[in-house]
Amino acid sequence: MPADAASRTPPTPDRALGAVPSAGLRLPSWLVTLTMLLPTYAWLTLAILLPLGAMLSFSFMTATPLGKKEVAFTFKHYRAFIDQPYLIGVAWTSLLIGLWTTFLCAVVGFFTALALARATAGRLRETLLILVILPFWTNGLVRVFSWTMVIREGGFLDLLARSVWPDAPSLGFLYSLPAIILGLVHGYLPYMVLTCYIALVTIDDSILEAAESLGARKWTVLWRIIVPMAAPGLISGSVLIFVPVIGAFMEPRILGGPRGVTLGTVIEEQFTQAFNWPLGAALSFTILALVLGIFATFSGVLRRSSSL
Amino acid sequence: MKLAARTYILAVLVFLYLPIGVLIAMGFNESPLYQLPFQFSSHWYVELMSNRKLISASWNSVLIAAITAVIATVLGTLAAVALSRRQFFGKEALRLLLLPPIAIPWLITGTAMLVFFYWTGIGRGFHAILIGHVALAIPYVVLVVGTGLTTIRADLEEAAMSLGAPPVKAFFQVTLPLLAPSIFGAALFAFAVSLDQFVVSYFLATPGSSTLPVEIYSAIRKGFTPEINAVCTILLAGSVSIFLLFTLFAKPGASRDRS
Known part of the structure; x- marks a missing residue:
């Protein structure tokens, strides 16, 4: 649209904000474009790109280059998984947390989206969608903290159990892996509901009716038609969840306590307590490589489902 | 089927909002150790006023x-x-x-x-x-x-x-x-x-x-x-x-x- 609009009016290259015709001063078009874009991209360069570059160079240094320490080039921090075998266990925990969170979000979120798309309409659907998205806008830290109220010993869960059976043993499971996964599922479920919902509302009723009239059972319709058609939503939802979860550190700290050692918390420690910035940087870039790999693999699916 | 689907959505909403509800309620509870029975108090909000x-x-x-x-x-x-x-x-x-x-x-x-x-x-x-x-x-x-x-x-x-x-x-x-x-x-x-x-x-x-x-x-x-x-x-x-x-x-x- 803008392309042919521009070609229709070629004699006015200065028709842009920034040109000051009343003064007779005409700024060249490219200069106006540059002025509009420069502030944003200069800011992103200063706050995102240069810091990532600095961190990449730090990851190859033998020590944090502050003070008078001699600093040399090294690859040793990228060998950390070999030199410090406990990191393999930590990475495994992080991976487990990431996979379980993504899987549970996919199952729960897919059926929520399906129910929204097939069993609700109009105002009710709008309201329910808003209610699902709303927690997104609230602080993640607050939501994580709220679970400690429920799953701690003597918390709300125990209260419920004891109202049924007064002598019930405590069901509290704060400071465990399931607690971390529960908090993360709670935090990221809305992503999956949204991406699946966007994929599911486009399914034409007549396709499902055709399948049913040809004798397909409910499960066959679900597995052979609905799930494959929702696949882009499931995939982009999974990417959007797995990527931040693999770098999570606040959730494992609060809900995992001493058991919550993940790659995220190890990296955080390198920067705030151990002051081993090069190791922290190398671990960060290992995760970043994984993240970029995931985005590259699924870029096609992500682009298609985001353009909807 | 429709009823089951709507019940399911309701259950998901309870999952999303229950902990937040508990969090809010406990801020209005008198006990400093979150003990029950619930006793309404705005004590903790008043306390907040003096937390520089x-x-x-x-x-x-x-x-x-x-x-x-x-x-x-x-x-x-x-x-x-x-x-x-x-x-x-x-x-x-x-x-x-x-x-x-x-x-x-x-x-x-x-x-x-x-x-x-x-x-x-x-x-x-x-x-x-x-x-x-x-x-x-x-x-x-x-x-x-x-x-x-x-x-x-x-x-x-x-x-x-x-x-x-x-x-x-x-x-x-x-x-x-x-x-x-x-x-x-x-x-x-x-x-x-x-x-x-x-x-x-x-x-x-x-x-x-x-x-x-x-x-x-x-x-x-x-x-x-x-x-x-x-x-x-x-x-x-x-x-x-x-x-x-x-x-x-x-x-x-x-x-x-x-x-």
Whole structure:
């Protein structure tokens, strides 16, 4: 649209904000474009790109280059998984947390989206969608903290159990892996509901009716038609969840306590307590490589489902 | 079948809201150890009034969010207009550059900022948090305003110019008023992104410049008290009211109907 609009009016290259015709001063078009874009991209360069570059160079240094320490080039921090075998266990925990969170979000979120798309309409659907998205806008830290109220010993869960059976043993499971996964599922479920919902509302009723009239059972319709058609939503939802979860550190700290050692918390420690910035940087870039790999693999699916 | 589906949605909503409800209720409970039976008390909110640390952190949070909203909205709107209305080389690459702040885990962005700001002498503190928050908010502004722009026909502005309006006037009197709801929505979004941001602030905060989420985190790490519940409830109320304002102003679906 803008392309042919521009070609229709070629004699006015200065028709842009920034040109000051009343003064007779005409700024060249490219200069106006540059002025509009420069502030944003200069800011992103200063706050995102240069810091990532600095961190990449730090990851190859033998020590944090502050003070008078001699600093040399090294690859040793990228060998950390070999030199410090406990990191393999930590990475495994992080991976487990990431996979379980993504899987549970996919199952729960897919059926929520399906129910929204097939069993609700109009105002009710709008309201329910808003209610699902709303927690997104609230602080993640607050939501994580709220679970400690429920799953701690003597918390709300125990209260419920004891109202049924007064002598019930405590069901509290704060400071465990399931607690971390529960908090993360709670935090990221809305992503999956949204991406699946966007994929599911486009399914034409007549396709499902055709399948049913040809004798397909409910499960066959679900597995052979609905799930494959929702696949882009499931995939982009999974990417959007797995990527931040693999770098999570606040959730494992609060809900995992001493058991919550993940790659995220190890990296955080390198920067705030151990002051081993090069190791922290190398671990960060290992995760970043994984993240970029995931985005590259699924870029096609992500682009298609985001353009909807 | 329909009933089962709706029951299921209800169960998911209970899952989403139950802990938040418990959190709010416990902030109004008398017992400092969250003991029951429930006894209503506004004690913890009164206590909050005299907590200087939390009050100054709240003030920092609101101030940073407001400045972030203004800067990110101005810069992001300019970029969004250029990206969707002007022709130039390398547009796709520039669009891709908006992704890192959204797609890279905050832990990595935050620690990278810490390293770089420390190294270059920018340092940590209020200004550093502000630089970080604006960078995180800009992509969302470009996205929201860009979506708004797709619903406004470019030929309206051209019509104004062919009738003799200077380009600047055509933009400010035709496109900008139509775009205003999206811009306001984007500003609210930027405000919310900044207000809720914890990870990046955590790495860039200094004792005097910490924001509310950073203070809440360090309070949680020290031990749970109903005072934390009270301050969390206030933060929740703030976020929810911004969300309600946002749904009023930036309804992508609704604005499409209007044009």
